[in-house]
Amino acid sequence: MARRSTVHDPRIADGPGLSATLDAADFDTPPPRRPRRGGWSGGGGRWLVWTGRIILWALIAVILVNGVRAPFERFTQQESASPAGVTPANKGFPAEQGMSFAAQFAGVYLNFNPDDAASRSRKLAAFLAEGMDPQMGWDGFGRYAAVAIQPYDIEVADAHNAVVSVAFQSGPRRLMLSVPLYSSGGEAGRRFVVAGRPAILPAPAPAQLPQVAEPETDDATAAELKPQLEGFFKDYADGDTAGLQRYVAAGKSLPSFAGAFTFSQLKEVVVPVGGATREIQAVVVWAVPNGDVPATPSATDPAAVGGTLEQVYRLTVEKQGDKWFVADIRGGGRVLG
Template structure:
């Protein structure tokens, strides 16, 4: 396309090519740039250049549109590097979060419980500290002191009153009356003393039951005028309640005791079922049991007892009358038991007693036999 003349440019309103070049030179001068080479350049009309490019685009074949980048954003280069987190640190972080939230939930529940269910006021009776048990009462010492006192208290002889007073003073408080209610007459002996129950009371006091066997030396009461003398009472038991107190590290009698009755009979015993008898075994071992009790009274039990058994012989003055009965218990094995009723001659009289006998089977090279392993008095 030929360049436009001056008339065409004025008609179209286009600037002169030289004006355009001069504007470029002035702009470079203002920016402090060196002016372009003075070599004459062909004048370029920007409007003509734009018209030529537009004509080329209309005549040229249409170029395909640039393909869009369909790669995911993760494939594009990122300005940072991704580091994979280790499983241990991830578990520790999750565990820490779990513990923290558990504590938060627990405190929340406790707070809600204190609001919804207020704490019950403690019962003054339940909150009181349990009472500490005090030391046990010295029962053995109380029995010993009461027994000594009972023996001295119920023993008297008008010929030697000082003997009784000295014995009482040893177990009574200092300065106490050692006559202890005795009028100084008569005579009585104490044959046996048996201490019994100790019943503690207030202020370190106690009551001790003592059974005493006494034998009066004279009549129970003075004879009436004109009447025959009363017979002398035989030895008999009587009960005594002795008051004692613990003071100064000792137990002493606090005052006169009281005589109480003694039961004439014991309580009714329960009916006890005995073992079932084995008559055949009883007949088989009857001679063994008779030989044992004969040697038992004679003082030589070694030959009739099993090896290793220890059965001390009876004391002198006891001899066997007979074995009244022997009943073997039903059972089996090498160890058997039974009950024997034996009559002894002792003190000029016959006395029947009961024994529990334990037998064991002893075997030798050519035979076996039953021998006594132990013997106990009574049926228990």
């Protein structure tokens, strides 16, 4: 009995077993990809494009912020420099130059006598506007003299107009002259003219000096210092440099009067309680010469004695060893004691 062959013939359709015919679907489906390890899955140089965009937008943002902030800062700075309602000093009027001009005018205006009327008129012309009275209200009679003329105060109306107060002395009286001025603003604010008639006014009364408590004094040290100070002031007046240095503290050097005055008397020494360095006051009487003849305080002839002038000094004294020495000398304040 013959056996059937088990070998499948591919030519036989619908036969059992595996078919050797290829399915088209096998070609349409791509093979699965294996995952990549590391790196960025972006395509090509796309990451460079995004980085550039980020930098560009950041730059644009900085430019916009600075562009908005700069005008705002300038505006706020201007506001802080010139707050609303605040005007420049003296409202723009050149006060210092104007006060000097007024004081110079006062020196001419406040001094007159009939013998000098024509000269005064010519001098006043340098200060007056055209067409003003050349004598500024003086009728040509009487005499007046003023000294110690100094600018005192100014009241500014605006950038062109002000009234200057000038202090002066006439005889025993201290007075004020009020001078109206106009400034044209030309030549850097140095052009002025007297804008109207001046007015003489009383000066302010002297201030009331309050009483102060007297300090505790060291009379024993004052007695110890007095002979030292007498020698010091004698050489201080005479200008004896070598002699003066004997009374001056080590390492210090003081100028002298070099004979301008003659020492007459050490009237008072006020020494406060303290240590080896103290600030004291000394009341000194100087002999003032009569003319070119030096004063001689011990002379019996009044003409040779000359005059006297009492003054107050502050001295810094230091005790070195068993002696006191002068370290500094200045003008005194209020006399204490």
